[in-house]
Amino acid sequence: MKNKFWTSIKEFALKLKKSKNFYLYVAIGLAVLIAVIYFSSFLTSSPSPSTNDDTTSANLTASEEYVASLENKLENVISQIEGTGNVDVVITLEKGFEYVYLTEEETRTSASGNTTTSTTVVMVDGQPVLIEELYPVIKGIVVVCAGADNVSVKMNIISLIQTVVNVTSSNISIYTSK
Numbered sequence: 001m002k003n004k005f006w007t008s009i010k011e012f013a014l015k016l017k018k019s020k021n022f023y024l025y026v027a028i029g030l031a032v033l034i035a036v037i038y039f040s041s042f043l044t045s046s047p048s049p050s051t052n053d054d055t056t057s058a059n060l061t062a063s064e065e066y067v068a069s070l071e072n073k074l075e076n077v078i079s080q081i082e083g084t085g086n087v088d089v090v091i092t093l094e095k096g097f098e099y100v101y102l103t104e105e106e107t108r109t110s111a112s113g114n115t116t117t118s119t120t121v122v123m124v125d126g127q128p129v130l131i132e133e134l135y136p137v138i139k140g141i142v143v144v145c146a147g148a149d150n151v152s153v154k155m156n157i158i159s160l161i162q163t164v165v166n167v168t169s170s171n172i173s174i175y176t177s178k
Contacts, residue, residue, distance in 0.1 A: 085146030
């Protein structure tokens with residue numbers, strides 16, 4: 001079976017070589033191969049070296065997972081408070097995860113007196129050296145629950161959220177569910 005496969009491949013290659021458009025087919029094949037290699041680099045999940053202001057797709061995914069986990073935890077804890085009933089929590093972020101990488105700075109002075117400074121990310125075994133991972137900054141939290149019309153329940157929820165997430169009360173909104 002293996003020999004049949006290779007034989008058919010060889011026959012196809014010979015037919016292709018005899019074709020007038022052989023070089024066109026080779027060029028198209030190379031273009032497709034280069035495109036596949038180029039776009040496959042976007043599918044890697046490791047964080048790429050970036051400045052503090054860059055947001056990569058990996059950061060967005062990590063941020064979304066962080067928010068979903070935090071929402072779930074808050075829903076579980078808030079539902080333990082007496083009088084809350086069914087709880088839904090929505091968290092919005094000001095910005096996602098940020099990664100700070102180790103960099104080296106090199107300053108060169110030319111013969112004319114001009115100085116240039118270049119900064120490069122330090123790599124070890126092909127990976128950037130991560131110095132610090134900054135957690136997402138929470139912009140606001142919305143809680144919807146049955147007992148939110150009770151002032152005592154509302155204050156308990158605000159206190160709980162401030163303790164768990166360290167967000168000011170002005171960034172927390174609590175509403176009564178239907």
